[in-house]
Amino acid sequence: MHGFAGPLGLKAGATPPRGTLDELDLALVNALQMAPRAPWAQLARPLGVDAATLSRRWSRLRDSGEAWVTCYAAPSQVTYGALALVEVSCVPQAREALAEQLARHPQAMSVELVAGSCDLLLTVAAATMSLMSGYVLALGRIETVIATRTHLVQRVHRDASEWRMDSLSRDQRRDLAETEDGGARTAVATLTPEDRVLLLALTEDGRRSVTSIAAELGRPESTVRRSLHSLLQGGRAVLRCDAAHLYAGWRSSATLWMAVPPAQLLAAGDELSRLRSTRMAASVSAEANLLSVVWLHALDDLARYEVQAAARITSVRVLNRAVNLRWVKRMGRLLGDDGRSTGCVPVDPWHPIA
Structure with a gap:
């Protein structure tokens, strides 16, 4: 059995001071990254505490916005349509208001205030290229938007749900x-309308009970249980446990745009995926044909990351950097200044353009 006493000498059942996660909190988040819907009884033995303690801990983390489990369409479901990072330049005094406005868009998976060549960085998902085109054009019609630049994702080498x-x-x-x-995954198919209803029901709380979902949707529990198993084991949807990054010790993040020779693109993306700090790696259709989203304990770790990337990929050139100033939205979660979740705007790649 494994016992925990946090860095502040806290016992497993104690509540850590505001603004930090203790060792058991971090271990619980790590465990839920691996098994997001596992019953507490199954997690009790590996974590070395009883199920009731884990349940209480998770309730506190969830209710305080310090950690959460969400559900969203797998990258395979949107790269057939469009997944993109969109740089937005805007009127300086409108940055925060515009970020809050864009965070309410169901197509915007994530919205960041950044330092770099643009003011805002959006991760956008659309079910079809037509919907993506319509969304980007609609962005350009917003009065305070000066310019946009779209980087279409060709391949996701590492999804952030795989980061631990x-x-x-x-x-x-x-x-x-x-x-x-x-376990064994079935062949990936396209999300059905019924799948999308189930996915949206799980967006705000990926650990939501089958009983609760069945009651909301008016379906038998046995049907919902089978559909949920098919949705997740079929690779059509992803469960992801996330935490308020500042509380968990990740003080900075950045997006790097890099270039490698086309013949090396696949191998380079896989190499980036192996670096500890890489949350997401993707090939994109632009001069900068490779990007990496990096989480860092401190900003000066970015230079070390670039040195590591260059050691693994000798041909890589970093063309641009967007250093995160503040997350406004991350994978559907609205975030406060301290990174805690304050609400949820479900990601919906099928949503029509307003």
Whole structure:
């Protein structure tokens, strides 16, 4: 059995001071990254505490906005349509108001205030190229928007749902691997309208009970349970556990746009995916044909990351950097200044353009 006493000497059942996550909190988030819907009883033995303690801890983290589990369409469902990072330049005094406005768009997966060649950076998902085109054109018609630049994703080498906090021992990770919501995956198919209804029902709380979902949708629990299993095991939707990054010790993040020779693009994307700080890596259709979203403990870690990338990919050139000033929205979650969740605007790639 594994016991926890946090860096401040906290016991497993104690509540950490505001503004930090203790070791058990971080281990719990790490465990839910591996097995987002696992029952507390299954997580109790690897984490070394009882199920009731885990349930209480998670309730506190969820209710305070310090951690959450969300659900969204798998990258395979939108790259057939369009997934893109969109740089937005705007009237300086309108930055915050515009960011809040764009965060309410269901097509905007994430909205960041950034330092770099643009003011805002959006991650946008649309089910079809036509919807993506319409969304970008609509952005340009907003009065305070000066310019946009769109980077269409060709391939996701690493999705942020695959990133893990390093808060568990090797033995704990091995124990949890048996619990992980994985196993044999069926062939990926296209999301059906029924799938999308179920996906949206899970967006705000990916651990929501089958009973609750069935009551909302007016369907038998057995039907919802089978549909949910098919949705997740079929690879059509992704569950992701996230945390308020500042509370978890990740003080900075950045998006790097890089260029490599086309013949090396696939291998370079895979190499970036292996770097510890890489949250997301993707090939894009632009002069900068490779991008990486990086989470850092401190801003000066960015230079070390670039050195690591260059050591692995000798031909890589960094063409641009967007350093995060503040997350306004991340994968559907509205975030406060301290990174805690304050609400949810579900990501809906099928939403019509307003």
